[in-house]
Amino acid sequence: NAGVTQTPKFQVLKTGQSMTLQCAQDMNHEYMSWYRQDPGMGLRLIHYSVGAGITDQGEVPNGYNVSRSTTEDFPLRLLSAAPSQTSVYFCASRPLFGAGDPYEQYFGPGTRLTVT
Amino acid sequence: SQKIEQNSEALNIQEGKTATLTCNYTNYSPAYLQWYRQDPGRGPVFLLLIRENEKEKRKERLKVTFDTTLKQSLFHITASQPADSATYLCALEEGGSQGNLIFGKGTKLSVKP
Numbered sequence: 001n002a003g004v005t006q007t008p009k010f011q012v013l014k015t016g017q018s019m020t021l022q023c024a025q026d027m028n029h030e031y032m033s034w035y036r037q038d039p040g041m042g043l044r045l046i047h048y049s050v051g052a053g054i055t056d057q058g059e060v061p062n063g064y065n066v067s068r069s070t071t072e073d074f075p076l077r078l079l080s081a082a083p084s085q086t087s088v089y090f091c092a093s094r095p096l097f098g099a100g101d102p103y104e105q106y107f108g109p110g111t112r113l114t115v116t
Numbered sequence: 117s118q119k120i121e122q123n124s125e126a127l128n129i130q131e132g133k134t135a136t137l138t139c140n141y142t143n144y145s146p147a148y149l150q151w152y153r154q155d156p157g158r159g160p161v162f163l164l165l166i167r168e169n170e171k172e173k174r175k176e177r178l179k180v181t182f183d184t185t186l187k188q189s190l191f192h193i194t195a196s197q198p199a200d201s202a203t204y205l206c207a208l209e210e211g212g213s214q215g216n217l218i219f220g221k222g223t224k225l226s227v228k229p
Binding site: 004031034035040041042043044045048050056058091093094098103104105106107109110114 | 148150157158159160161162163205209210214215216217218219220221222
């Protein structure tokens with residue numbers, strides 16, 4: 001299993017440009033989420049999904065869109081990038097239900113985004 | 117609103133000693149609490165989960181305690197090694213959510229040889 005994969009690893013955008021951060025998992029997890037991590041702020045939830053066709057907002061959703069057309073993929077779209085969106089973005093997944101430690105999240109390696 | 121705090125931004129200890137990291141929370145009674153390890157340039161990796169009815173949980177050199185009266189979890193690494201140097205994050209479930217996690221800001225542990 002590849003686990004959770006994210007592309008690209010690094011990206012530089014100009015203010016106003018749009019882009020999509022890709023996230024995929026091969027563990028058949030129902031729950032997927034996007035976090036951003038900023039110095040001194042910790043990980044903050046942007047959007048999450050509990051299954052294909054179902055998405056919802058987290059703590060900091062403004063400026064980001066998501067969709068979930070398949071169980072495997074959960075892309076994050078920046079419609080008009082702003083310098084305040086400079087951050088490291090992590091995608092994570094986990095099963096909705098299960099035995100053992102059901103809420104263990106599996107994180108991807110992250111995308112470092114700079115908006116100039 | 118729920119708050120989760122990790123008291124130390126950084127902790128420096130000598131190899132072989134026990135590292136103790138603290139996580140406090142307010143305005144909430146979580147059913148469980150998790151600890152993750154994050155290395156520079158990488159995503160967090162799950163270490164341990166402790167439930168509200170468990171006082172203590174162990175995994176090799178790691179031990180987590182959970183005191184729901186004090187609203188505090190302690191994370192211990194015994195016989196610490198330089199390879200344990202990393203940032204450690206605690207997380208708890210956001211109330212009323214589908215298991216969304218709220219993370220602390222993390223404690224950066226440095227173990228000196």
